[in-house]
Amino acid sequence: MSTDNTEQSHQGATNVTYVPHQVSAEERKARMKQKGGVLWLTGLSASGKSTLAIELERQLHEAGHFAYVLDGDNLRHGLNSDLGFSAADREENIRRVGEVAALMAEIGLIVISAFISPYRSDREKARQAARGQFREVWVQASLETCESRDPKGLYKRARAGEITDFTGISAPYEEPEQADLIVRTDNMSVADSAKVLFDYALKHFSIPA
Amino acid sequence: MSTDNTEQSHQGATNVTYVPHQVSAEERKARMKQKGGVLWLTGLSASGKSTLAIELERQLHEAGHFAYVLDGDNLRHGLNSDLGFSAADREENIRRVGEVAALMAEIGLIVISAFISPYRSDREKARQAARGQFREVWVQASLETCESRDPKGLYKRARAGEITDFTGISAPYEEPEQADLIVRTDNMSVADSAKVLFDYALKHFSIPA
Numbered sequence: 001m002s003t004d005n006t007e008q009s010h011q012g013a014t015n016v017t018y019v020p021h022q023v024s025a026e027e028r029k030a031r032m033k034q035k036g037g038v039l040w041l042t043g044l045s046a047s048g049k050s051t052l053a054i055e056l057e058r059q060l061h062e063a064g065h066f067a068y069v070l071d072g073d074n075l076r077h078g079l080n081s082d083l084g085f086s087a088a089d090r091e092e093n094i095r096r097v098g099e100v101a102a103l104m105a106e107i108g109l110i111v112i113s114a115f116i117s118p119y120r121s122d123r124e125k126a127r128q129a130a131r132g133q134f135r136e137v138w139v140q141a142s143l144e145t146c147e148s149r150d151p152k153g154l155y156k157r158a159r160a161g162e163i164t165d166f167t168g169i170s171a172p173y174e175e176p177e178q179a180d181l182i183v184r185t186d187n188m189s190v191a192d193s194a195k196v197l198f199d200y201a202l203k204h205f206s207i208p209a
Numbered sequence: 210m211s212t213d214n215t216e217q218s219h220q221g222a223t224n225v226t227y228v229p230h231q232v233s234a235e236e237r238k239a240r241m242k243q244k245g246g247v248l249w250l251t252g253l254s255a256s257g258k259s260t261l262a263i264e265l266e267r268q269l270h271e272a273g274h275f276a277y278v279l280d281g282d283n284l285r286h287g288l289n290s291d292l293g294f295s296a297a298d299r300e301e302n303i304r305r306v307g308e309v310a311a312l313m314a315e316i317g318l319i320v321i322s323a324f325i326s327p328y329r330s331d332r333e334k335a336r337q338a339a340r341g342q343f344r345e346v347w348v349q350a351s352l353e354t355c356e357s358r359d360p361k362g363l364y365k366r367a368r369a370g371e372i373t374d375f376t377g378i379s380a381p382y383e384e385p386e387q388a389d390l391i392v393r394t395d396n397m398s399v400a401d402s403a404k405v406l407f408d409y410a411l412k413h414f415s416i417p418a
Contacts (some may be wrong), residue, residue, distance in 0.1 A: 007348060021278060022267040031270065058231040061240065068228060068316050092291075099288035100309060107277050107318070129287060169235040181270075 032108035034150040043139035046146040053114040055194040067110040096124025105133040138179040143184040241317035252348035255355040257394040262323040264403040276319040307335030314342040347388040350395040
């Protein structure tokens with residue numbers, strides 16, 4: 001039996017052996033009383049992703065679940081602090097979010113990610129990383145609606161050319177073709193939208209007592 | 210109130226505002242019935258880090274806690290799959306481990322990391338990332354002991370020059386100067402070493418009922 005398992009083992013080694021975890025995914029689920037999973041919120045800037053994510057996190061917590069929001073706040077300041085905003089860095093940003101979300105879902109957490117993630121290929125990579133635990137949620141509002149909200153004046157600045165490559169204005173948003181859930185925030189209140197998400201999360205990630 | 214919070218908000222924005230989480234660290238702790246934290250195991254190859262980490266994870270699970278081992282297995286294949294083994298990539302590997310561990314500790318998990326992490330500066334960065342939740346554990350065994358174990362024949366190959374930059378042989382191991390705990394695996398059995406770690410984890414991360 002091997003007694004160590006480190007990054008160095010890989011170096012030049014042709015037969016890498018790992019010490020397997022002794023706590024199974026099933027045991028983790030039982031302990032957390034829920035199935036882990038990733039709710040991947042995608043949509044335009046100002047479509048309501050973060051507001052919904054934070055509200056859902058709160059509601060799931062109150063219902064006794066373990067949920068966590070991954071967003072620019074907790075990742076751009078830490079794990080992804082080395083990344084800028086070039087196309088390559090944005091892609092890498094989303095790749096890492098997908099990998100971290102997958103890892104946390106494997107542990108049994110309900111992960112709610114809130115990133116524009118405008119490219120199908122990036123979202124598809126995140127889906128692959130989390131295997132069967134991934135649910136794509138399209139937080140949908142028309143560009144007109146999002147632009148009229150414009151809480152930070154970003155659309156205005158994008159229209160003025162002060163921000164380049166702005167999704168929906170000067171960069172594409174590739175609409176989901178296989179969203180597992182669509183939440184129309186231009187037709188629904190935050191409370192109603194959150195209710196839809198909450199019910200969906202319970203249906204897919206809770207374990208009936 | 211802002212309604213969105215995405216990576217795009219940063220772009221060219223001078224005043225980045227975030228939607229704060231509505232579940233506090235205190236509430237998470239109460240729900241998990243434990244304080245989150247990082248047990249950072251550092252030591253030579255074959256010192257016993259992974260064996261101890263896996264054993265500790267199992268014991269904490271059985272005691273009703275939420276613990277998770279971060280090691281080469283779950284990171285090199287996912288989050289860090291883009292990294293090689295150059296000095297810069299090794300440093301980045303450990304940086305990301307530290308950031309992910311910090312994030313998971315913030316959620317309330319007891320994270321056990323098992324990496325050689327031979328450089329003080331890298332370990333110090335991980336400590337900073339996890340703020341007060343970090344505990345450095347030196348899994349200590351003499352080079353002679355580790356080399357005599359050599360479960361994968363890596364030391365032998367390093368001595369033969371087939372593996373370069375091998376910690377302890379052809380690359381330095383910077384011994385911890387401020388380890389929070391030292392576990393001497395050359396003097397103790399796996400069971401006894403695990404017991405020391407388990408007691409330490411309970412003392413620092415459990416919340417008395």
